[in-house]
């Protein structure tokens with residue numbers, strides 16, 4: 182009840198806080214933020230600079246991958262950095 | 271309540287923006303609808319999910335059930351997890367919309383500010399002479415998972431060694447482009463290991479298909495003499511079926527099968543027709559930025575039912591669209607601009623246990639449709655070592671765990 186009331190007080194602000202940069206929300210389809218036993222690791226709590234560097238390395242073919250090289254090529258450096266900053270939260 | 275906890279400082283800081291919590295109804299508790307409902311809930315919206323059935327059976331990994339590689343119980347999910355997350359789940363069939371209210375079969379009315387529908391597909395039993403819903407009790411489609419999946423598995427099990435299994439595959443578009451070829455691979459695996467004198471004949475109404483080179487290379491290596499693939503140009507288009515005789519007809523001749531799996535042509539789920547969100551193609555045109563129907567404002571269509579351009583009809587895509595659509599709906603309700611989205615898709619297929627392949631894509635709106643981002647996506651390499659195939663089979667399983675946890679909790 183209390184949570185509902187709070188949400189009621191300030192709905193738009195709450196929504197703003199959630200906005201993910203383009204592409205970022207779909208990463209969670211594989212990188213679960215809640216599973217801890219996953220083979221595809223959670224990215225929550227990582228250093229965003231490390232995630233951005235991994236994306237750069239996948240994009241440039243410098244890091245071995247079964248799949249991430251193909252996905253990382255869909256994002257520029259700036260886009261990857263924005264995703265990295267969001268996905269580690 | 272993770273999201274609420276995180277948003278708390280913002281909440282307390284902004285009482286001046288007070289406004290009633292908007293209501294969104296989501297119809298369809300499959301991969302698209304559940305993902306969207308959860309994401310909407312995360313945006314602080316009051317969500318009601320309407321789903322006809324109390325238990326959902328996943329199509330992803332149902333081909334493994336058909337081949338006896340996993341029990342169907344691992345594909346079943348309930349809606350308790352969504353309820354625990356604070357989503358109101360109503361079991362019933364949506365029969366229409368009156369003004370800003372969804373009407374259910376029992377007369378219940380559910381008010382909404384915006385409506386999201388993810389009704390999946392309806393099989394076009396009328397599109398193949400001789401086939402019908404009744405005929406599917408003898409010649410299963412198994413393209414909506416559940417009893418049909420179990421029926422096909424039982425028929426394969428009961429078949430005498432030396433029998434011919436036939437699969438018929440429709441033209442595009444249909445749910446899960448690589449699905450029929452994954453199924454062909456796993457049925458061939460079943461025959462090779464359990465009934466080695468049997469054969470599988472795949473009759474396809476087209477000449478090209480998803481991950482074709484990878485599938486064909488694997489078939490040549492793993493299933494020579496077992497799996498025979500007949501494309502459209504070779505006489506693969508099935509023009510009719512005879513249920514009593516267990517026979518399929520093509521322009522090039524008839525084929526008799528001990529077990530026949532008919533994958534019929536499809537259209538957007540019935541609800542799309544009722545809500546008038548489907549066009550003459552029988553699928554639903556949408557604005558690729560927001561997934562709002564081009565035909566009915568205020569109604570958003572996601573998942574298999576939508577015309578998503580280059581994005582295939584997959585559970586992965588439905589989940590991705592659910593998240594993006596939720597963000598767009600939240601923005602529209604807030605009166606802020608809708609962000610131009612970027613979406614991903616990945617479809618894994620198993621060609622044998624421990625042998626996985628994938629196709630991936632990255633998509634963005636262009637010219638009113640979702641289009642491929644050039645240079646990104648594509649299939650697994652044609653000449654990868656067995657360790658890569660094994661890793662992909664493993665990741666496929668992991669993805670399934672994650673996506674179903676994400677959808678159903």
Ligand SMILES: Cc1cc2nc3c(=O)[nH]c(=O)nc-3n(C[C@H](O)[C@H](O)[C@H](O)COP(=O)(O)OP(=O)(O)OC[C@H]3O[C@@H](n4cnc5c(N)ncnc54)[C@H](O)[C@@H]3O)c2cc1C
Pocket residue numbers: 297298299300301302303320321322323326328329330331332333362363364365388389390391412413414445446449453539540541572573574575583584585586587588616617618619
């Ligand atoms: C054999 C096979 C294998 C597959 N493998 C994969 C795979 O490996 N990976 C992948 O990504 N995808 C796969 N798919 C595709 C995937 O199953 C679909 O793309 C996905 O289910 C689409 O989700 P959806 O939400 O659009 O529809 P659905 O999941 O079909 O959900 C629709 C829901 O809406 C409900 N509903 C419909 N109308 C109403 C109404 N009027 N009122 C109330 N409820 C209603 C239905 O009961 C249903 O639960 C596979 C499909 C098949 C057939």
